[in-house]
Amino acid sequence: MAGTGCKIKLESVSKSFDDKIGRTAVLDEISLNVYENEFLVILGPGQCGKTVLLNIIADMEQADSGTITFDPQSSGQTGFVFQRYALFNWKNVLKNVELPLKFKGAEKEQRQNTAMKYIEMVGLKGFEKAYPSQLSGGMKQRVGIARAYASGNDIILMDEPFGALDAQTRYQMQDELLKIRSKEKKTIVFVTNNIEEAIYMGDRILLLSNKPSKVVKEYVPDLERPRKNTSSQFMELRDEITANMDLAL
Template identity: 40%
Template sequence: MAPGAPIVRFERVGKTFANGVKALDGLDLDARAGEFLSLLGPSGCGKSTALRMIAGLSQPSSGALTWSGAARPELGFVFQEPTLTPWSNVWRNVWLPLRLRGVSRAAAEKPVAEALALVGLTGFEKAYPRELSGGMKMRVSIARALVAKPAVLLMDEPFAALDEITRLKLNNDILRLKAELGATIVFVTHSVYESVFMSSRIAVFSARPGRVVETIEVAEPAARDEEFRLSQAYAETCRRASAALLGAIGGEESS
């Protein structure tokens, strides 16, 4: 698919849960091929619900979610928690998506080894999740999401539970992986700085019921590194995103 072409589109999507909570209302958004799209918003604004809809784990109550291709492309999903099966070792955890599809152990050797190499976990195949640090568990989770070579990688506040240093390191890893794989990434976060540093485009969500109040394009820097973090453009984009987010939260406080 041509870079920049919409691959999935939300049209006037609303979601009301069985308990009456209105999570989304009139959500218009598209994700474009090859971009890094951040969904930025206050907690409980429905951004995770939107992500789950893309994954097919939640259905819109109103409006429509449409894929532009004939079929839904291959998806990968990274949860906020590592969400590994504690009873199987690293290798078997990464094998899981292929295994569910009937790929044998022997046929999985190569893709699993590649996925583990991508996240720097070669040599940890036999380790159990309990024996790994929080950051390493998250890497296993990312390797598992990558093993089936997804065209779209969905990440739901993947590093929120990690310490700052591990988080920055993993963010850099994600950027490197994106450059290597060329996948589209949809990334849910509540951190302005994280979203600006990582994304090519930021969709700012209003407080619940969520909809997109503003979309901010991040001018592509030469490199997303420490230099970018200190640049004028970065500070300016952060200011814009913060202002949009504050506006979105302000609506909640006045109500």
């Protein structure tokens, strides 16, 4: 797979869980490629298995069957941005952002310099000594994004990162993330259940069905950036995806 521009390749990945009602199949032979530096959106209804899929890619969960292959030039490690921020409340912004570098054994000075670079990039300069409880939801997620970038990993997985934000902040953060991404290219896998967000953000969109979920369709929005959610092409694509997307069970 070296030289193909493919960063991650999933082949027939399946996953079930045992629960009170028996065995629930969540992922049904999911196959997909993630290409270098693309912004790939995985769109699907609530409870269809998006988080399970990302966790499997991040090696936080094991698939029952199938394979996940990383480009050999990639470390196979990923930065992760969580829906509920997952910040350490007793650590300030700087210490939160430094953490992945600390785990990697980086020296203090290098850690701080790198963390400060990304704190600045996400627009939080001046807040490095603040604690998460002093920050708004949007600011907390800026910290989450800075931390994922500071990890130095070339792949970043984002699990409904703006799902907990109010609509206005969500729009702002979408633009902010696209701006950050234009400054430093990464391969991004972004999960959402929001069709407009998927179209606004994605270079490519993979639509999942309800569980046991499969990839039902791929969309490549042919829309100039910055995209406008009131343009006729945007609305046509929104209608088309809406018609093909399951309602959450």
